[in-house]
Every structure is written in C-alpha cells, then in structure tokens.
Amino acid sequence: MTPLELSSKSPRKPIAPNDIVPVGLDDPARFLNRDLQWLEFNCRVLAQGDDPHVPLLERVRFLAIFGSNLDEFFMKRVGGLRRQIDAGVASPAWEPLSPEDQVTLIRERTIAQNIEAQRLWRDVLVPELAAREIHLLAWNDLTKPERVEVEAWYRRNLFPILTPLAVDPGHRFPFISNMSVSLGVMLRRPGESEQLFARVKVPEFGGHLYRFADSKRFIPLQEVIAHNLDDLFPGMEIIKVLPFRVTRNAETERDNEDAEDLLELIQQQLRERRFARVVRLEVATKGGDRVQRFLEEELELSDDDIYEVDGLLDWEVLNEIADIDAPELHWPTWTPLAPPGLEAEDADIFGLIRKQDILVHHPYQSFDHSVERFIEAAAADPKVLAIKQVLYRTSGDSPFIPSLIRAAEAGKQVAVLVELRARFDEARNIVWARKLEDAGVHVAYGVVGLKTHTKVALVVRQEADSIRCYAHVGTGNYNSKTARLYEDIGLLTCDSAITEDLVGLFNYMTGRSRQKDYQRLLIAPVAMKRRFLELIDEEVEFHQRGQNGRIIVKMNQLEDRSVTDALYRASKAGVSIDIICRGFCCVRPGVPNLSESIRVYSTIGRFLEHSRIFWFGRGAADPLDGEFYIGSADWMYRNLNTRVECATPIAIREHRERLWQILQMHLNDRRQQWRMASDGAYTRASTAGVAEHSDALVGPHVLLMRQTFDAQHARSH
Secondary structure, eight states: OOHHHHHTSOOOOOOOGGGSOOOSTTOGGGBOOHHHHHHHHHHHHHHHTTOTTSOHHHHHHHHHHHHHHHHHHIIIIIHHHHHHHHHTOOOOTTOOSOHHHHHHHHHHHHHHHHHHHHHIIIIIIHHHHHTTTOEEOOGGGOOHHHHHHHHHHIIIIIGGGOOOEEEBTTBOOOOOOTTOEEEEEEEEOTTOOOOEEEEEEOOOSSSSEEEOTTSSEEEEHHHHHHTTGGGTSTTOEEEEEEEEEEEEOOOOOOOGGGOSOHHHHHHHHHHHHHTOOEEEEEEETTSOHHHHHHHHHHTTOOGGGEEEESSOSOGGGHHHHHTOOOGGGSOOOOOOBOOTTOOSTTOOHHHHHHHSOEEEEETTBOHIIIIIHHHHHHHHOTTEEEEEEEESSOOTTOSHHHHHHHHHHTTOEEEEEEOTTSTTOHHHHHHHHHHHHHTTOEEEOOOTTOEEOOOEEEEEEEOSSSEEEEEEEESSOSOTTGGGTEEEEEEEEOOHHHHHHHHHHHHHHHSOOOOOOOSSOEEETTTHHHHHHHHHHHHHHHHHTTSOOEEEEEESOBOOHHHHHHHHHHHHTTOEEEEEESSOBOBOTTOTTTSTTEEEEEEOSSSEEOOEEEEEOTTOSSGGGSEEEEESOOBOHHHHHSEEEEEEEOOOHHHHHHHHHHHHHHHHOSSSEEEEOTTSOEEEOOOTTOOTTOGGGTOHHHHHHHHHHHHHHHHHO
8 A cells, every 4th residue: 555545544543552541461551652652752852942940052962962862763663654554454353453554643743842842942042042142032032233144154055065967858856865845946937938857955065054153143045045046047937946854764674584685785774774664754834735745646645644833944953053152051060970999090900800790870970990900000100911892882982992903913813893783873883894904903794693782891800819800781882972971770799690691692693602591690581581580579589578669660661561561460469669760661550450560661851761770579578688780771671571681780889889879769759750640641759748858859869969079079088
C-alpha cells in the first residue's frame, strides 16, 4: 500500500494503552507505549524552557535540545514504523497498537508539542531576550543600515556558494539532504503563465545565523536568502517562496549478523541512509500550497507526513543564541574537581587503586583527572604490558586515541573494540578505527549479532611480585566532552575477581570465547537479565519473611517486558519499588492490584542523568548492607538481550554510602523531579509542606556540586 493510499483510508481515532486501565498481568495495556512515553519525556525537556528557575539562555538551549530530540525520534522511531507499514508487518502480540495507529498518535502529539514550543519561543522567550537586547530578527525588522550591512556580507560570502536548482524537463528533481533547510521557489517568465519550480538550499556558512557587528542581533540565513532571490533568478517573476525541511529514515534493512565485513557494511549503510526515504516534511505555515503539493508528489509523501510550522523550522539555530557570552544568563560555571588523591599532576593512580577502589562521579568529579589519566598513565608506564578498551562513542578530539596509539608504538599490546554501529557516530568511529589500525592497535568490531555498549577498560601491569590487572567499569562513554554534561559513575579497581571477569569479557568480545560464567560482574546477554530477575524475585521472598522487600533503581529508560512483569509481581506481593528513570518508562505505577507500591520519577535539569544504579534491600535493616550495582545497561530488551553490557557490584561501604546518597537526593527532590501517573503522564513534584530552606528545593545537581566542593575544601584544610 502506498503512502497516498494510506492517507485516503477513513480516519479512525486509535486508543493508546496509556488511556486504558489494565486489569491484570495478562492485559496488554499493562505496558505503556514506548513511543508515546518518549514524547512525554520530550515534553519534560520542553518544560525546562518555560522554567523561570533556569537561566534564560539555558532555557533557549533546552528548546534547541527539544527540537534535536524530536529530529532523532523521527529518524529512528517513525522511520522504523514507516518501514513496518510499507512491508505490511503487524505489531507484535504484546503491542495493542498497529504501526498505523502509532504513527497517527505520534503525529497528533507531535503537532501539539510543536504548537507549544512555538508559543513558548514567540510569547515567552522572545520578549525576555528582547528585554536583554537579544533579538532574532525577520527581514522586515532590520534597520536600513542593518540591511546594507547584511546585503554586503551576503554578496561577498553567501551568494557565490548558493546553487539554485530548477526542475523542468531538462532538470530532474534535486536530491534533498537530511535535516537541511531549503527554499522552494515558484517562478515564471514575465508574460507567461507556466509556473516553474526551483530549490535553493540554505547552507550552513559557519552557522545558521548572521550576527550584526557589535550587537546581540541575529537574522537567519534563510531570511537573508529569501529576500535576495532576485539576485539568483534575475529577470524572473517570483510567485511563491516556501521554506521547508526534510527528515529521512535512519533505520537500515541490512542484517549486521550476516555481514562478512562489518566495516564495509557500515560504510554502505551510511551511504544508504543519506538517500533513505523521507519520513517528515516540515513546511512554513501560509507558504505556497502549490509548492507544498509539488514537494509532496516528488518526495512520494502523504498528507500525514507533512507538518506545518508557524515559526522556526529548525530549532538548532537557537544554539547560536544560547552560545552568547553573557555569564549572568547561563548556569554558574562549574569545573569538575579531581577525586581525592588525584589532585596532583604526578599522582600515582595505580598506587591509589591498589590501596582502595576509587569511585568517581562525573561531572562533579573530573573525568580528565581520573578516567583519562588512567589510560594516559597506562600508555606512559613502562611496566604496563597491555591495554584493552571498548570505545562506543568518543569525542572528535578524543585524548584516548593518541594515548592508545602511543602505547602501541611503545610496544605494548593494545586491543580496542570499536563499536561501529553506535547510531549517528558510525562515520567518526570508522575514522578512529582506521587510525588505530594504522598504528598497530588490534581493532575488533564487536561480537557478531550484538552491539557492544559496555563501558570498560583493562590495564595489565608487571609488578614486583606478579602481573596485576587494573580496570575501569563505568556507566558512560569514554567521551571527554559529554563527561562534562552527562552524569555518570565509574569504578577504578584492581579487585582480582572483577579483573579476571574482564579478561574473560574481552576474550568474548575480541576472540571466539563462549564464556557464560562470571564471578562478580553481570554480563549481558549471557547472565545479566537472569540475575536481575532473580534479585527482583528474591525481594519478594524477603518481604514474605517480614523483612520489608525494597528496590530502588536509576536508569535512562525502562521497557523490557520480562523485567516489567517481574516488578508487577513484586509490587503485588508488597515490595516497595522506586524507579528513577530520566527518559521513557513503560512501567505503569500506582495501578490497583498491579503496581500500587511502584513509584516512577524523572529528573531533568542542568546535567543529563545518565548513570545506572541498582539497589536491592536484601531484607537488611541498614540500606548500606543491601546489594548495589552500577553499569552500562538500562532495563531495555535491547540492552539485556542483544547488546554486550556490564554491571559491577560495589563492595566498599563508603562507596555504597555515596550511591545511597545519590538515590535519596533524587527521591527527596522537589526542584527537578517529575512524577509519573498511572496513565504515563508526568507532573512536577509538589513543594507543598517542604521547609523553605530545605535541600529538597535546591535540586540534586546543585547539591552534588556543593557537596563535592565542600569535600575538596575540607581535604585541602
């Protein structure tokens, strides 16, 4: 069935499972819809732009993040659903919504969110920015001197690189690149009635905006080009101009498991993605109907793929506003602090790890002084024999790559697993993989059929008495840039039980090991899910013995149905369950006779909550005697079943205390916390009854910055 045939079907309002009260453990409505819950998450991101407690330019940044999130959602999720529809594939048995129903509900909610985002920008943020002399202008807002200035700049810098592309019998419809903003132009020759189409791509010439000299006044390049089209089409009559933007599917149909050469396959997939089907066409409201119909036909779209936008087409332009150097309009500067013992440049990191495991919490504690130093020291230390590391996503100027290259050139054995399938980082990872291979590093591309998502590094060192292994197990990527923005936790250890497990894990990832048994680590897909299900069921047993079963978990997303059903069974047995889940969560809290003892929270704020912490009470009176894990895996089907993941237990009491404090800060918070209702909707936590100067009104991010600063200050005195 073609997209146009689909759009002609009689309209029917689908009912989301979120709107049905489930009646038991066999009711499909017990699972909230993943995609609708993701849109709920992006609502919470958008709400930060309307929060007066957030500095003004950070509110602008949140609006840009909202738009970027939505772009990725359409590329990944809507693209996948469109493929299902085209192939005539039905939803699995546990999903009551058909792919068509899901696309309908996604469209409805996306339109509502876009209307709210445009209102927030136009009616709230624009006036507040104007009060501080910050302006994003339309052409008609410019003064005469400003028009002279920008037109002169346009003629020198922009006009020479513009390439108008006509469509007629001699010119085919041009390729429209993903996420690019274009102008669709309808023209005609003077005295003729025939209308002709041309497309002008808006280039990113050092950005999306022109900034007027010595001011905080900006104009989009799109506006500049649109009002200088006479220069591009001299002698032609311009009838209509329609700004538009396309979003292409990022899902590919090729099966990585059957690949003979994964590197070659990923390169082919990148080429295919560039020309993939368009899944969304955004057009300016009150543009040209004829231009829109022409685009719809040429791109083979239905009406349901068209999204009219009354305002900004591309929220990314707001990042250039958010980057304005105005400290009073940004978050107060925070510089991550070195973990205890690692303050000095010449600190012996291996000696410190031998004394005791080091737990690091980013971005409060420095990634550079801990994780980067760990690999840098290993590369420089003549006693180090081997370094093994997994790179899932790393920064463009990653310090890990040169360190690993230096280690290989110094004669150390260096093995790196580069996950080529990290979505939207594939091209960068291919570049790094080749650089490492050229330097003599042993590079592997992962386990056949599985994506490698674990965050681990292993260093093998010759010491006086024997060979000793050191390890880092973390919750976040080896990315020095995101480590300043993402909240993550890592463990540096030489515990032999953990390092022996990691030796086996690296053999599994780089060789042909089929190891399934590990001493301390929980490894997916071989045993992690089974052990988590056992831990949930054991809390039921503790509770039935009168020992107050309790579970607290913190993660990014929760969707696995086996885990969800285990949580429901535990709740029905009376186990207290708190879920701190930043993104989408498909567990329904507070449903009578199903999940009455489950509570779901989400923390949104300055830093992106990314760590995964798992705590099981084990019937102990003291929570520090419970079982603690940190790791790389969310409770998602993909993480537990189709990815290589790792979680490590936390044994040292002071580290358990730190993790417990983190969990309690999130549970007690009334500043950044959102609470989920049983229908999947979220509301901000109430501040009713909270003392005026309570820590609950500060938010965990500020509290943890203060706590980290105070601890270092106390050590220095």
